[in-house]
Amino acid sequence: MPAVARRSRKARPRWQRRKAARPAEIVTAALEVFVERGFAAARLEEVARRAGVTKGTLYLYFKSKEALFKAVVRETIVPVIAQGEALAQSFPGTARELVERLVREYWRLVGETDLAGIPKLMMAEAATFPQLTRFYYEEVVARGHRLMAGVIERGIKSGEFRKVDVATAAKLAMSPLMHATVARRAFASCMPEGFDVGKYLDTHIDLYLHGITNNR
Amino acid sequence: MPAVARRSRKARPRWQRRKAARPAEIVTAALEVFVERGFAAARLEEVARRAGVTKGTLYLYFKSKEALFKAVVRETIVPVIAQGEALAQSFPGTARELVERLVREYWRLVGETDLAGIPKLMMAEAATFPQLTRFYYEEVVARGHRLMAGVIERGIKSGEFRKVDVATAAKLAMSPLMHATVARRAFASCMPEGFDVGKYLDTHIDLYLHGITNNR
Amino acid sequence: MPAVARRSRKARPRWQRRKAARPAEIVTAALEVFVERGFAAARLEEVARRAGVTKGTLYLYFKSKEALFKAVVRETIVPVIAQGEALAQSFPGTARELVERLVREYWRLVGETDLAGIPKLMMAEAATFPQLTRFYYEEVVARGHRLMAGVIERGIKSGEFRKVDVATAAKLAMSPLMHATVARRAFASCMPEGFDVGKYLDTHIDLYLHGITNNR
Amino acid sequence: MPAVARRSRKARPRWQRRKAARPAEIVTAALEVFVERGFAAARLEEVARRAGVTKGTLYLYFKSKEALFKAVVRETIVPVIAQGEALAQSFPGTARELVERLVREYWRLVGETDLAGIPKLMMAEAATFPQLTRFYYEEVVARGHRLMAGVIERGIKSGEFRKVDVATAAKLAMSPLMHATVARRAFASCMPEGFDVGKYLDTHIDLYLHGITNNR
DNA sequence: TATGAATGAGACTTCATTCAT
């Protein structure tokens, strides 16, 4: 058996083995670069470099910089919401326990992962990509609000929570997290002592639940 | 004689000397464009157009796009903090009244004005301008936190508030505002019913003060 | 089948990959343009046009206009000096024969080729590029002087030449050539009868050798 | 008598007193800047600054950058030639003494003054200003050559000099000076020991006269 | 499929020139 044939059996060239993984690798690299630089300042050459391919290859999988950006947003963030919804549906405890759980889950899955960059990106680029923004708003923001609103409502019905405006209270459960998600990264280098996430989450949960609890 | 006719008689000069007014006019126009597009995507031609000058004129007053960006941030936002500090110092009422007042003032002076774009810009461009970010953090963010922390502390000392972590509680008083400032604009077009700021502020103040109040 | 027809059948590609050849083609085109216009007035678009590429392509090979200029000087002139040195080392004849030979070689390789523009460029731009000027001075001017000084010295030792100041005599063997190199091009259009190089070289050699010869 | 009136008598404002001198001051400043930077890279703002006026004022005296450049060349160099011609005409000594005298005069009046920049400028910008170049060639170069040719001819007629090609020998008397004029400035910073002008002139005169002298 | 050389539109920036003051 000739050497050429043998090689094609035992050790397929790298790009062939990883063909299927390419789009995901590119999206991961692109997320990093878009988050660091913003859409306009991100260079596709940098994305390609981090994905271990060359510029031309990007265009085999995404038809433009914009398409890549949209893929980054669409493919990375939606699954997290689904996880939250599943959690809420199967959660056995009280409403206040679920509020706390969702807050901590959000931080675990988004706030302290690379996904934290997505909200920042969307805030920054919303005006540039209205269609994507609408998608994000409906599939992430609104869905997240509905999820939390359901929990608040459950708490009010059970008598755990005061009769507050449900939609607004839901937003207020999340907005300190959203802000921290964005601000922590932006100002990381300005806070030599670091940002004490634990204390921040604890205090938010404490104050929020204190504020919403029905004391009769 | 109508203004139009008068103007058409004495031909309007091709340009006017406005040395004193120009920098402020340019900064105002630049704030708009930077907020809409972000630093990298903002075109100086657009800034010039809105300021009523030509591209070249920008360079009489600012030595580069970056310098203009820095001027926008430095010159527009700091005065607001000073106003907040002055308000706190001379405020005659209780701590809870002052918390409410500061929250509403922030919205009146920043949240619903063009300045609302500054926090968004800083979040987006922090990585690109570390020095400016440090300035902003120290002169705006940290100063704002200290201001609110002072109020919380006053409330704890007077027995109005529970003994919470002061620094974190201060951040939590502001973070829903920060988030709303940024998100409201980003998602304006996605909320056909609009964003009910009044209800948002009211509910935040209600929940927050409820949560922090000492019920003994 | 004629070449033209063949080409018109298979449409000529919009561009070709010529990675290896491009830098030299660009340097050649740049030499022309820099010499005609000087550094500041040279337009890269013109360089690109003459090299058969577009502006952007220049930046694949040279990181700035300045870098291109430096490449032009460094890569084109130094080899000539080396040739002169090799010639001197292997020359079998007398010192006076070698002086004549070097003078004529210089004219053949520099004075009447495109390289003649390099000395002119260096004179004009020396103040703008001090580092490059130092390189040129050491690798071209000083080396050339040393080369000729060695020949003069040989002639003095052999008794062919008078005991003149060697370094200065070396410069004086070359300076009429340097001047003619630069002036001939500058004033070409002002001398309808042209510049009789042959007579100029002959007379210089005659006078110079007459002047330096040791008549006992 | 009121103060205003008194001031207008005793101390007329600077610009009034110097009105007549302005063009010359500007030309002097322009010479400096053009020589340092070349025509294209010279900034009129810099010229204005050195002349102690503002940019706009330049246009009261010269209709464009090009016009100013031409004035620099036309007004500064021609007088020197006239001096040389006058010197030759009234010179009482031998031809060889006159050659030496003219060489040394050239250096005194041009080579070591600011005028040394003019030849350099003309070499560099000849292609850009053909008309000016023609003027310069005829009024300076050719006139200079004729002047020296006359001296050579006188020497041949008197038997002092050999029967060389007069026009070429005239050029060769000057070309080492022309080259030194240009090169000395360009490479000033590369020659830490400096350029020994005295030795250069002495050796040139020695070799040249040696070479041209008729030894019977 | 993958590459990366080449393109070309578009941005920032400079500066000669104009003109209101």
Added chain:
DNA sequence: AATGAATGAAGTCTCATTCAT
């Protein structure tokens, strides 16, 4: 006569995108 703010044309350089290999 003098100023200097303002203009606008033009140049350098970048980078998303294309396409020959």
